[in-house]
Amino acid sequence: MNTPNLLTILRIVLIPFFVFFMLAGGSEYSKWIALAIFAVASLTDTLDGYLARKNHQVTNFGKFMDPLADKLLVCSAMICLIDSGKLASWIVIIIISREFIISGFRLVAADNGIVIAASWWGKLKTVSQMTMIILLIADLGGIFTTLEIVVTYIALVLTVVSLVDYIWKNKQVLSMQG
Template sequence: MNVPNTLTVLRVIMIPFFVLFMLGDITSVDKYIALGIFIAASLTDTLDGYLARKNNQVTNFGKFMDPLADKLLVCAAMICLMDLDRLPSWIVIIIISREFIISGFRLIAADNGIVIAASWWGKAKTISQMIMIILLVADFGGVFDMIGQVMIYLALVLTVVSLVDYIAKNKQVLKMQN
């Protein structure tokens, strides 16, 4: 297994530990450990993609598992934040629904030999969600609460815009299924 794929697997392995420290009552610094795990996992996302492209190590495993690992990490974090009353459930439902819709879209496209690249909107959505999660997990208070609230709605808007953009640019995929 190459380094990018190892980083992807490592990211998946980090998820239960993140959840444990987010929701568990293990130490007095649980949220900071969870925050560190989330940041480390988020950085592996950037690093594995960079290394895969730089070293020409793009694999089918990576093409499938990297976006899945990202979705698992972000969805787990949002569900934890929802459980802790830091993120409204309706927003989590919209964001997770978008991920299912796009995953289904990608499966249909792949089944028809079409590879759909991530768009700028999708990347902006992911970055905004990760920043939102970091701010909400850190829970610094003060002005950070306001910034966190702004990031929640920015992530929501970018989620919807990226969905619409994705479907509009790839509407031919819908025509393939009769």
């Protein structure tokens, strides 16, 4: 098991701890601990990809598990943000729907021996979603409230754009039979 794959696994392992502190409530410290865990987990996403490319350690495990770890982290955070009233459920439904569609595409492609790596649109989508989540958890108020709204809609638009781009670039998957 190489370092990038271990970082991906670490990101998955951090999720229950993040959720615990997000939902613990009752303490201002819980929010900041959750934010720190989310930020560390998010940074492992950047680091594992960088190390995998730099050290020529890109693996099929990483190609599948890295996006899955991102989805688990981001979706868990967004669901917690619905619970706290900081994110509208319809936004989360759109974002999670996109993730299910892409996962389905990846499964059909994999069944046909094709591994589809993340696109730049998908990477921008992930960064925007993680930034949105960090801002919403921090909940700094003032001008940051406007920034939270803007970044939330940027994340939503990039989610839809990355879905359309992904389907368009991989439309041959739609015609494949397993």
